[in-house]
Amino acid sequence: MVKKINATHERLPAADEAATIDNVAQMAGVSPATVSRVINNRPVVSETTRRRVLEAIAHLNYQPSALGRNLAIRRTGTLGLIIADITNPFYAEIVRGIEETAFTHGLNILLYDTLEDAEREAQILSLLEERQTDGLIICASCLPEQRLLPLMQVGIPTVLINHLPLSASIGTVETDQEAGIRAAMQHLVDLGHRRIAYIGGITTAQVYQRRLATFRATCAEAGISIPENYIVPAKPTLDGGREAARHLLPTGSKVEPPERASYPTAILAYNDLVAIGAIIEAQEAGLTVPEQLSIVGYDNIPLAALLHPSLTTVQQPARILGEQAIHLIATYLQLQKLPEGRPTFMRFTPTLIVRASTAPVVLSSS
């Protein structure tokens, strides 16, 4: 019907293959450049041309290829997200905040779950170096600083969640780890506890180190000396918590009166999952929580309020951490430079939420 418009060897695409910008251009009788202008809503195109192009697009059921586009503009609209454990409700909530905010910015999220494993995290990082994401969010890294830096130096704009600022990053959003631990410890000390254990956490992770350091510092300030075996690192999961607690608590029913016992009267857990694991283990060992053992968690996951006993814990604004991380990175992507000339450090203050898993220590017994 319609004769070839140009003397090109262009042909229309077979029914099963996708139309390209050239097909559209040919059909509309314009150049690919013009089609590109229409697709991207450049204002310069005349109304009639625009209409012709749009018709051709509709006719061919044309979808611009992100692949071609990405290569041409050398951006992908995609962010890498490295998260420690998606099944931990605290992280899931952060991801929710990230996802939702990224969507409004037109950014896509490539998800990587490290399973709280440092080696795996390292693998993922090196994989990401070639994936050309526009940016990277690392949430609760288990890696030491010197393994994080190379990636940023390769030029991927990175935001860290719950980490201290790194010179090569574009910023950090965190809750004040020190304040969180201090609040929890103050609470336990006020309740009269002096035999306090710290359980759970990956030793290579900066969060862990900071929390532990603060734990030690607070103990020292309160004149409490902590035996080394009261510090039990473990995977920050329910099972990790159980395992750690098992090392500390009396087995079977040989529960001693608190003043003579060797086990702690209180446990500060790395996070809520660990705390819950410890509660379960304690109960199975025949200890009542909080009467014989107080337990404090960290994060305030939704589950914390629903348990029996409900969990005393340190609340972090999970969703907001995620949202702000995206805002940071989106701002950077727009400006192509650090807004303040140096990495942003955004810090929130956590809140201690006192519930039913902590109680005054009872030293004299009935």
Place this chain on the structure above:
Amino acid sequence: MVKKINATHERLPAADEAATIDNVAQMAGVSPATVSRVINNRPVVSETTRRRVLEAIAHLNYQPSALGRNLAIRRTGTLGLIIADITNPFYAEIVRGIEETAFTHGLNILLYDTLEDAEREAQILSLLEERQTDGLIICASCLPEQRLLPLMQVGIPTVLINHLPLSASIGTVETDQEAGIRAAMQHLVDLGHRRIAYIGGITTAQVYQRRLATFRATCAEAGISIPENYIVPAKPTLDGGREAARHLLPTGSKVEPPERASYPTAILAYNDLVAIGAIIEAQEAGLTVPEQLSIVGYDNIPLAALLHPSLTTVQQPARILGEQAIHLIATYLQLQKLPEGRPTFMRFTPTLIVRASTAPVVLSSS
């Protein structure tokens, strides 16, 4: 030192810009094709050449660009994942299975959270049409079939989780919805319940419709007639569950004896979150669970076992659903055709887990 090898105008990249395959080729004194062969471990390259190329790569700190590569081979190694609610531990566990398995297959996951919202899901789907993912996993779609089909016809290989097979998809992995509901209902009926409500769920979602239909069918078979207001759809979240329960349960303390009461003696919830919401609401309304109200959940999230009362629920093998979904899609990607000539239908049988949130109905009162 070394003279220009070719008469090209190639120059080495400035320090701050990334090296390309051409830079490497030039430095190694070979063609880009050869560099490509080395990068992709093609066996044909001679040892000495390979070494020269690798040296150049190291020298320039060269990272191959996935962008260029993707365009050339027209694949991205990326799968879209549409999930209803990442903060629901059941879905989080599915994502974990997907993530982990995808990683072993060298596939990357683009995560999209629909927030259990049909409109949002539709938006995401159309967005994905141009993103050129190699495949798509839709988990717990809230969209009716006719809105799902267009995407698959555009040619994106799709696997559905907890959905019936669609002709245009490459397959489906699900737990038997009908069996799950039947098991739960059998349990309630055996306990003597005849006033059973079904609460929670998005009406446009196929899972919801199937579960509800089975609920109705089982009631009919048991000779139970259910008033329409016993069926309360709601967002499948904790709050959704609370809200739905509020519609059903007596307010304040006007708890009537069961035989005269208008409210149900048992609630079958769309999922565990809804069930937990209902438990909370019931308790706040002054009802004891399970004595005055039995509640059954669905999914068996980790939390279900830890609550008081612990939750009777229908277990789904969440992680495995995710793993199998990836296997399905990975197989297809390798073969570039349906392994069995038609969409695969992989079905698991759920298990009823009886815990403490259900009890025999007490008709005579003290």
Place this chain on the structure above:
DNA sequence: TTGAAAGCGCTAACAA
């Protein structure tokens, strides 16, 4: 307002 042409960084026939 539009088009020609060059190029983004890589791969893959094909030829040598």
Place this chain on the structure above:
DNA sequence: TTGTTAGCGCTTTCAA
């Protein structure tokens, strides 16, 4: 075993 050449599908100067 290696190089030449022609794309992959799009964007973007620059000139008309």
